[in-house]
Amino acid sequence: MKMYWRALMGATALCATAGLASAQDNVTLTIATVNNGDMIRMQGLTDDFTSQNPNIQLEWVTLEENILRERVTTDIATQGGQYDVLTIGTYEVPIWAKQDWLVALDGMPEDYDADDLLPAVREALSVEGTLYAAPFYGESAMVMYRTDLAEAAGITMPDSPTWADIKAAAEAMTDKDNEVYGICLRGKPGWGENMAFLTAMANSYGARWFDPDWNPQFDSEEWNAALTDYLDLMTNYGPPGASSNGFNENLSLFQQGKCGMWMDATVAASFVTDPENSTVADSVGFAQFPNKEGLDNHGNWLWAWSLAIPASSQKQDAAKAFIAWATSKGYTELVAENDGWRAAPPGTRTSLYENPDYQAEAPFAEQTLTAINAANTQKSSVQDIPYTGGQFVAIPEFQGIGTAVGQQFSAALAGQMSAEDALAAAQSNTTREMTRAGYIK
Structure with missing residues (x-):
């Protein structure tokens, strides 16, 4: 089974x-x-x-x-x-x-x-x-960012940023000589680790896991753009060893003042603003999860x-x-x-x-509730899809498939393969598993 x-x-x-x-x-x-x-x-x-x-x-x-x-x-x-x-x-x-x-x-x-x-x-x-x-x-998911670093860099974070806004902010806030990285994102492989984030990001780029006939879509322009931009952000402005970082590792980095921005679960807000455990507790701002310019889909997960x-x-x-x-x-x-x-x-x-x-x-309460209420798990992509789920696909096989894809994308982040090769492997492996499971005839 x-x-x-x-x-x-x-x-x-x-x-x-x-x-x-x-x-x-x-x-x-x-x-x-x-x-x-x-x-x-x-x-x-x-x-x-x-x-x-x-x-x-x-x-x-x-x-x-x-x-x-x-x-x-x-x-x-x-x-x-x-x-x-x-x-x-x-x-x-x-x-x-x-x-x-x-x-x-x-x-x-x-x-x-x-x-x-x-x-x-x-x-x-x-x-x-x-x-x-x-x-x-x-x-749900949202942007948590250092207001002090943003102010010093002359950056104003919109309440609803685009990925272009995020890239500009990441570049402006990065100071690797002082171990301050513009952006921290999940890289640890797992369907509920890096693929939770990357699925939400891909959704915001207009991508989808499957078309209505359950054919995998990793060979699409949307997935290529999402993964390429993710790797670019993390390679240029992210911390070293990011392919091993999940929620808890990035939380620790942010609390230590080493992340300019962190896009992740809204539940993290209480921890990054906790003065007993966070060195930047009094300098944290919040914004909605980004969208691709021109697309009204913020990839909100639930x-x-x-x-x-x-x-x-x-x-x-x-x-x-x-x-x-x-x-x-x-x-x-x-x-x-x-x-x-x-x-x-x-x-x-x-x-x-x-x-x-x-x-x-809780200065994050309104943003959290807005993000949760905006999540559309019945249609997470702007394209037609045969599945439900925000940052996952609600089928039993997704646990194994999502983790396998997450391993390919984590390897790309670690520099072991290109974005194109990781997407090709994801397409091939997912097609095989979906065929084996009977979704593809």
Whole structure:
């Protein structure tokens, strides 16, 4: 098979989440999650949950993004039962739910308020109106840039820049002698690493993965222009070793003051503006993801790192209690009490963006919500396409195909092959796999 795949919470909420787990005593939940900052923060706050649910212990398996995907996909596809709670995204949820691999998240506490979830995110995590994963945080993509460097270089960043604006800014802000690079972008191979960014960039150039007959389109002018410009930007204005850099590596570089600009997930905004961890926290501006001049498509992606229960878990009540806690309004308030509203998990609840305390502390809130609302996962390209998905193609085979293409493009960034050769290899390999899978007759 190819699908390897509190602020305290109120007393009512506490009783409700505890009630979910009352039928199962003295259990240990094994939770597989990604090593992103929001997830690490959650692990540090779980005493709030275990103090209210003393019968539930938590065991964490925290992994780098690509490894997490590989392990949870293999486990769920084989019904291995190794994990009780999975951290998965908008790509996996509908595919796995249709395979009956996930537990429906009905019967959540009354005050969980699923209707407060942002409509786009809730829809992406539902099948036929039923929620199969609860969003821990949601995101689109945007530009984060150093306002001090831009001012010094005489650059004014538009709210909605073009790629030409980005190139001019990258050139003006680059100072390699002082280890300041004009632009930092993902280069680490993986369908959810470099290909998440490059698919969004290609979409903004008018490219598409497949035509309506599922023929790969890497031999198109649009893909050639997108990849060529990406390599040009990174070769001339990017940091060394960029082919090994993913989200976390670029976050670290930006926080250290080594990036003039970084285009990536909107969730990063709270970390680059965190004065305890970012040396440039008071000098960060935000703009929408770029578009190609003349094309009204900013390549906005839509993603939510979400918590789900595999059907193979024998501890589903306890797992649901944990998920209800971790993705609740009460958890958001808990984060705010401990780390400030700026650190609240973004992109999941309408109430957060209506909260004046959050608006006052999070200068990126408006840009984030704009980006999420602008994402069109039903038609990510200006051309006709047979698939859905923003920065991915929502078919089971994409996990393998996207990673293989990502390896070719990462090799090109490392100087091991040309853009033309990488695109030719992507075209050939993807055609072969799509034919093998029966999409191409």
